[in-house]
Amino acid sequence: MAKQRKAWMISPKKSPKPSVPDAIRMEVGAKAAKLIEGILKPKHIHPPPAGAQFNYIADIGAKWHGNSFYFISTYTCPGPNAISPTFESKFARMEYLGDGKFALYFMRHTGEWVGIYDALSVDQSMKAIQDDAWFVP
Secondary structure: OOOOOOOOOOOOOOOOOOOOOHHHHHHHHHHHHHHHHHHHHHHHOOOOOOOOOOOEEEEEEEEEEOOEEEEEEEEEOOOOOOOOOEEEEEEEEEEEEEOOEEEEEEEOOOOOEEEEEEEEOHHHHHHHHHHOOOOOO
């Protein structure tokens, strides 16, 4: 059987992702902090159960990485066989598209990001994260 020959091909350049302006970074950070403190933490963080053996949410936070803004939940592992006392899990991603618009993704149980909203403003994105059942920590 003959070997398949390799061929040279022209591959088009990918368009660069837009950089996030500092004003939008600050606006998203401020609105996310308000959403986290006012709604997400009271709704999802509860006192640890007595004699807890299973993981539970201890904190919710957010941070920028590149041109994406992530919402992150921190879990506590109380069991005696825990590898680590805590771990983080991302549950929502706002990817900057340009012109003040964001694409919104949720983390699937398989570890794959799934996009469900496209071209939302900052306020629309925060409202979706607050109300939509896909964005549960």
